[in-house]
Amino acid sequence: xxxxxxxxxxxxxxxxxxxxxxxxxxxxxxxxxxxxxxxxxxxxxxxxxxxxxxxxxxxxxxxxxxxxxxxxxxxxxxxxxxxxxxxxxxxxxxxxxxxxxxxxxxxxxxxxxxxxxxxxxxxxxxxxxxxxxxxxxxxxxxxxxxxxxxxxxxxxxxxxxxxxxxxxxxxxxxxxxx
Numbered sequence: 001x002x003x004x005x006x007x008x009x010x011x012x013x014x015x016x017x018x019x020x021x022x023x024x025x026x027x028x029x030x031x032x033x034x035x036x037x038x039x040x041x042x043x044x045x046x047x048x049x050x051x052x053x054x055x056x057x058x059x060x061x062x063x064x065x066x067x068x069x070x071x072x073x074x075x076x077x078x079x080x081x082x083x084x085x086x087x088x089x090x091x092x093x094x095x096x097x098x099x100x101x102x103x104x105x106x107x108x109x110x111x112x113x114x115x116x117x118x119x120x121x122x123x124x125x126x127x128x129x130x131x132x133x134x135x136x137x138x139x140x141x142x143x144x145x146x147x148x149x150x151x152x153x154x155x156x157x158x159x160x161x162x163x164x165x166x167x168x169x170x171x172x173x174x175x176x177x178x
Contacts, residue, residue, distance in 0.1 A: 034138040037106040041135050041175060042144065044103035044122070048089070048133060051099035055092075062131045063090035065124050075112045080104040080122040089124050105135055117171045136173040146174045 006014075056062055066089060068075045071082030080088045086101035103122070110119030113134045125132045137145045 031139075038137045038139050038142055038175075040106050041122075041137065044105075045133060045135070045175070047103060048099070048122075048124075051095065051102075052131060052133075054098050055095050059094065061129070062126045063092035063095040065089065065126055066091045075123075076125075077112050078124040079112060081108050081110070088122075110136075113171070114174060115171065117173060119171065132176065134174050134176045136171055137175045138173070140173060142175075144175055146172065146176060 052062055065076075065078035066084065066087070068077060068079040068082050068084075068088070070091075071079070071084035071088055078089050080102070081104075082088060086104070087096060088104065089095070089099075089102045105120050105122050107120035110116075110121055113119045113121050113123040113136050117136065119136055120138070122133065122135050139145075142148075
């Protein structure tokens, strides 16, 4: 009785099909992880926004940002990356009483979220009566990123995501609280 076996070509075709299916599965998994991190960013911002609103109701202003220079970074904005851990946003004891642990970006890499792409941190700054709370979303097709939805820089009225006279390298992937 003759022995039946697979030919080398048949084995290579099967290996190629398995490799293709694995690649498709990995791409889909990475996209799902990216969307999950973006959903967490939005949920974190809702929490922080609620705490900031509660603070504003009690004190009539927003808490002063803790400059990230005090947390090991170089930016005057408060940023979630650095050595301040869950208290990166402000040193104000009244805000800390409202929100003892301020969430951090799931990746928490880069510097000020407003500049360039790939800065996955939370950044916070204030001006009288307004605040800026921004991060970058990973999914370029997310309808909430300011490349699609307008997000205004309050102190000047200029759009965050359009090139303007002072800063030409704004990321279009910014997600702003407002």
